[in-house]
Amino acid sequence: MLQKLLRYCQNFYVASGLCLLAWMTFFDANDLPTQVRNWWKLHKLESDIRFYKEKIQLIQKERREVFGNAQLREKFAREKYLMKKADEDVFVIVDENNEPLEK
Known part of the structure; x- marks a missing residue:
């Protein structure tokens, strides 16, 4: 018994x-498939963090260079934002992919 x-x-x-x-x-x-999905999402977000931190550092470097010199400020505005003076015309030459030739 x-x-x-x-x-x-x-x-x-x-x-x-x-x-x-x-x-x-x-x-x-909190099942197993949800945990795996969250784990992949975490790794994607961590890679996004690395990407954006690199971008921020690049932009801060450009900013320090540009704001330190008036001639560089003008060059930066002309190249990046296609700004021009009142009495001039700006022509941008592009390739077959519609990308500017000079970067």
């Missing part, structure tokens, strides 16, 4: 444990 009770309890705990494991893996709010 005691052996049957122990075997029943062992089977019960094994079955309960398997059910709990299946529930936590597939049906819970």
